[in-house]
Amino acid sequence: MLKPPSFDLTGRVALVTGGTRGIGGGIAEALAASGAHVVVTARNAAAVEAQARRLREAGAKASGIAFDVNDAAATMACFEAIAREHGRLDILVNNAGMTIRKPLLEQSDADWQAVIDTDLTSCFRMSREAARMMVRQRHGRIIMISSVNATIARPTLAPYTAAKHGLHGLMRSLAVELAPEGITVNAIAPGYFPTEANAGIRADPKFHEAVCRRTPAGRWGDLSELGAAAVFLASPGAAYCTGSVVTVDGGLLATF
Numbered sequence: 001m002l003k004p005p006s007f008d009l010t011g012r013v014a015l016v017t018g019g020t021r022g023i024g025g026g027i028a029e030a031l032a033a034s035g036a037h038v039v040v041t042a043r044n045a046a047a048v049e050a051q052a053r054r055l056r057e058a059g060a061k062a063s064g065i066a067f068d069v070n071d072a073a074a075t076m077a078c079f080e081a082i083a084r085e086h087g088r089l090d091i092l093v094n095n096a097g098m099t100i101r102k103p104l105l106e107q108s109d110a111d112w113q114a115v116i117d118t119d120l121t122s123c124f125r126m127s128r129e130a131a132r133m134m135v136r137q138r139h140g141r142i143i144m145i146s147s148v149n150a151t152i153a154r155p156t157l158a159p160y161t162a163a164k165h166g167l168h169g170l171m172r173s174l175a176v177e178l179a180p181e182g183i184t185v186n187a188i189a190p191g192y193f194p195t196e197a198n199a200g201i202r203a204d205p206k207f208h209e210a211v212c213r214r215t216p217a218g219r220w221g222d223l224s225e226l227g228a229a230a231v232f233l234a235s236p237g238a239a240y241c242t243g244s245v246v247t248v249d250g251g252l253l254a255t256f
C-alpha cells in the first residue's frame with residue numbers, strides 16, 4: 001500500500017507572531033487546520049483572543065499571548081508561558097513585520113531603527129529563544145516570513161529591503177548552525193498579498209494595476225495561497241529542507 005507524504009501536525013505546538021490578521025492570520029489557520037496547537041501572538045490583546053477563539057470555534061487547538069516583539073522581557077515571558085503550558089515548542093513562524101514607506105531623504109534614523117528592530121532584530125531574538133527549547137527536543141521548525149524585497153528592491157523601502165535581505169542571511173546562518181540539532185530554518189517570500197499593511201497603496205488604482213501587470217499570474221495573491229508552504233515547511237516531510245526560500249509570488253521574481 002503506497003503512503004502519501006505526511007503533512008499532519010497533530011501534537012505539535014506552533015507560535016505565529018502577528019497571527020491575528022493578514023499573512024500571519026492565514027498561516028495560523030493553515031497550521032491549526034493541519035492539527036497543530038497554535039499560539040497566536042500580536043500586540044492587540046483583543047485581536048489575539050478573538051483569533052484564538054475563532055480557531056477553537058472551528059474545532060482547532062489555539063491560544064493567545066499578547067506582546068510586542070520589540071519588547072525583550074515580554075518575549076522571554078511568552079516563551080516561559082509556552083514552556084509552562086505545553087512543555088515544548090515545535091514550530092516558530094516569524095511573521096510580525098511593518099514598513100515605513102518614505103523617500104530615502106525623508107527616512108530618519110528612528111524610521112530605520114524601528115523597521116530593523118521589528119523586521120530583523122525581533123526575528124533573531126524569537127529564533128534564539130525558540131531554539132533554546134527546540135535543541136532540548138532535538139526537533140524544531142523555524143520559518144521566516146521574508147518578501148520578494150529580500151531579493152529585489154523598489155524605491156521608498158530602504159529599511160524594509162535591508163531588513164528582509166538580512167532576514168535571509170539570518171535564516172541561512174541559523175539553518176547551518178541548527179541542522180545538527182534536528183531543527184530546520186527556512187523562509188517564505190511572499191509577493192503581493194492584500195492586507196492591512198498595504199491597504200493604503202492598494203487603494204491607488206495605478207499601484208494595484210502595476211502589481212497585476214508586473215506579476216506573471218496577473219493578480220495579487222490570495223491569503224489562502226500561503227498556508228500550504230508553511231504547512232510543508234513545518235511538516236515531518238520537510239525534515240531535509242533547510243536554508244531554503246519558498247517564493248510564493250505568482251512568478252514576480254522570475255520575470256523582468
Ligand code: NDP
Binds near residue numbers: 018022147
Ligand atoms: P499586517 O499589518 O496585515 O499584519 C501584521 C501582523 O503583525 C498583525 O497581526 C500585527 O498585529 C502584528 N504586528 C505588527 N507589529 C508587531 C509588533 N511590533 N509586535 C507584535 N506583533 C506585531 O501585515 P502583513 O500580513 O501584510 O505582513 C505580515 C508579514 O508578511 C510581514 O513580515 C511583512 O513584511 C510580510 N510580507 C507581506 C507582504 C504583503 O503583500 N502583505 C508581502 C511580503 C511580505 P498588532 O498590530 O496587533 O501587533
